[in-house]
Amino acid sequence: xxxxxxxxxxxxxxxxLGGTSSSAPSAGGNIFGGASGPASRLPPELNIxxxxxxAFHCREGVIIAGDHRAxxxxxxxxxxxxxxxxxxxxxxxxxxxxxxTAFEMARTLQTTFEFYRRSQLQSMxxxxxxxxxxxxxxxxxxxxxxxxxxxxxxxxxxxxxxxxAKPVIYFYDPLGAQFEAANYxxxxxxxxxxxxxxxxxxxxxxxxxxxxxxxxxxxxxxxxLLTASEFDTATGGVHPDRKLYATIKLVSRDGxxxxxxxxxxxxxxxxxxx
Amino acid sequence: xxEEPYRWLEAISNRREYIRDQLKGGTPVFAVSxxxxxxxxxxxxxxxxVFEIYDRHAFAALGxxxxxxxxxxxxxxxxxxxxxxxxxxxxxxxxxxxxxxxxSLKNSFEQIFSPPLxxxxxxxxxxxxxxxxxxxxxxxxxxxxxxxxGVLVAYNDPKREKEAQEWLQQNLPKPTANSKAQTPxxxxxxxxxxxxxxxxxxxxxxxxxxxxxxxxPSQLNGKVVEAALLDRKAxxxxxxxxxxxxxxxx
Numbered sequence: 266x267x268x269x270x271x272x273x274x275x276x277x278x279x280x281x282l283g284g285t286s287s288s289a290p291s292a293g294g295n296i297f298g299g300a301s302g303p304a305s306r307l308p309p310e311l312n313i314x315x316x317x318x319x320a321f322h323c324r325e326g327v328i329i330a331g332d333h334r335a336x337x338x339x340x341x342x343x344x345x346x347x348x349x350x351x352x353x354x355x356x357x358x359x360x361x362x363x364x365x366t367a368f369e370m371a372r373t374l375q376t377t378f379e380f381y382r383r384s385q386l387q388s389m390x391x392x393x394x395x396x397x398x399x400x401x402x403x404x405x406x407x408x409x410x411x412x413x414x415x416x417x418x419x420x421x422x423x424x425x426x427x428x429x430a431k432p433v434i435y436f437y438d439p440l441g442a443q444f445e446a447a448n449y450x451x452x453x454x455x456x457x458x459x460x461x462x463x464x465x466x467x468x469x470x471x472x473x474x475x476x477x478x479x480x481x482x483x484x485x486x487x488x489x490l491l492t493a494s495e496f497d498t499a500t501g502g503v504h505p506d507r508k509l510y511a512t513i514k515l516v517s518r519d520g521x522x523x524x525x526x527x528x529x530x531x532x533x534x535x536x537x538x539x
Numbered sequence: 540x541x542e543e544p545y546r547w548l549e550a551i552s553n554r555r556e557y558i559r560d561q562l563k564g565g566t567p568v569f570a571v572s573x574x575x576x577x578x579x580x581x582x583x584x585x586x587x588x589v590f591e592i593y594d595r596h597a598f599a600a601l602g603x604x605x606x607x608x609x610x611x612x613x614x615x616x617x618x619x620x621x622x623x624x625x626x627x628x629x630x631x632x633x634x635x636x637x638x639x640x641x642x643s644l645k646n647s648f649e650q651i652f653s654p655p656l657x658x659x660x661x662x663x664x665x666x667x668x669x670x671x672x673x674x675x676x677x678x679x680x681x682x683x684x685x686x687x688x689g690v691l692v693a694y695n696d697p698k699r700e701k702e703a704q705e706w707l708q709q710n711l712p713k714p715t716a717n718s719k720a721q722t723p724x725x726x727x728x729x730x731x732x733x734x735x736x737x738x739x740x741x742x743x744x745x746x747x748x749x750x751x752x753x754x755x756p757s758q759l760n761g762k763v764v765e766a767a768l769l770d771r772k773a774x775x776x777x778x779x780x781x782x783x784x785x786x787x788x789x
């Protein structure tokens with residue numbers, strides 16, 4: 266009765282995904298994002314970098330965004346993949362890495378947070394949520410080392426019990442170490458160019474992303490994904506001409522707000538006209 | 540002693556009597572299916588009586604607080620494991636009660652050398668419409684029944700419970716999706732439940748029960764009014780929300 270949902274599950278919830286065995290992973294399956302290590306046993310055509318997810322602070326909270334592409338080798342596996350996953354009413358994770366493991370981690374965390382809230386009659390603290398993701402990454406260590414189960418997520422959330430608390434961004438290495446991002450974080454193959462742009466804007470932007478309004482932040486997120494897709498074939502980007510936009514969410518004290526395709530289109534048209 | 544069958548029957552009968560006696564101090568809880576969702580209502584003293592179980596499920600009970608907690612935890616664990624292993628849509632009261640809770644309650648009741656679980660409970664499952672809502676009355680011995688009238692009461696006296704339920708059914712006809720008649724607001728429904736609560740607590744006949752037009756008090760003789768709604772219009776997967784008095788009134 267300690268609110269620990271993982272205690273109700275088999276010791277390693279990812280064992281069924283091949284996470285703890287030394288056997289080779291099953292063939293097939295696609296990858297997005299994350300790095301594949303030198304020890305990867307995946308066929309070379311699956312051994313790729315892909316995905317772009319990122320988060321940055323704006324005036325209203327934290328904006329977190331991602332493209333929709335999943336690739337397998339040089340094949341576009343899906344262009345409708347959801348990579349920004351809500352964990353509860355005030356936290357979410359952006360996933361980059363092996364989707365089978367990443368989706369399962371998100372699902373485990375969703376149940377863990379809700380189970381704790383309902384059984385203990387209080388929300389889990391933000392620090393505990395951050396550690397819970399770290400713990401799952403750590404439990405996934407064998408698959409990470411073998412190179413077929415790497416996940417490098419970003420976490421964004423806010424401490425609901427503290428009325429003064431501001432939303433935070435954390436990024437993780439695939440072994441489970443957590444790092445708080447002062448201004449922004451990115452993960453996936455397209456994140457390099459995005460982090461460069463965000464670093465530039467933090468120093469010389471007018472206004473810097475942290476002082477942007479939500480509308481300006483949404484426009485920036487759209488432009489960043491367009492930029493990333495210029496340099497990274499595995500990033501789906503956005504296609505305003507086809508009315509295909511990214512997933513963009515805002516984390517604030519009021520909870521999580523998803524920017525609809527219509528809102529993104531409106532914001533984009535306004536930016537283009539300006 | 541229990542090797543003789545009639546001794547066992549006697550022990551069970553004594554146990555039933557003992558539990559009913561222990562439950563006498565408990566106050567009733569109510570569940571009412573409305574167009575807005577399912578309203579759960581109770582008046583607690585120090586400990587809560589109305590709880591969230593899962594995305595579309597809630598629980599209200601009277602009894603020993605420790606036993607209420609045991610049943611609550613069991614229900615939450617069973618629901619979350621089922622939701623995780625299959626999907627949230629697979630978490631249903633029919634399975635939760637039929638295969639997890641009821642057998643455990645019956646087993647606990649019949650283990651005459653261990654302490655019994657002293658709980659009388661209501662479980663609610665939110666459907667798409669009031670017609671598909673599910674209300675289940677679960678007794679301390681594992682016995683349970685499904686209520687189709689949209690109104691359910693749990694109390695320590697079966698006769699008075701039945702009277703309260705009939706009175707509520709008259710005052711709160713079950714709404715339907717196509718119902719054109721004006722339905723009472725949640726605040727009015729809570730007021731009607733409060734009138735039933737008063738009649739039960741004061742041991743008065745329901746012919747004398749009157750619905751007060753005055754606002755619900757936040758406290759009643761030191762007890763706290765507690766209400767929650769399984770909100771049919773909630774956009775997130777979590778439909779349960781506690782209702783403050785101010786929210787009930789609006």
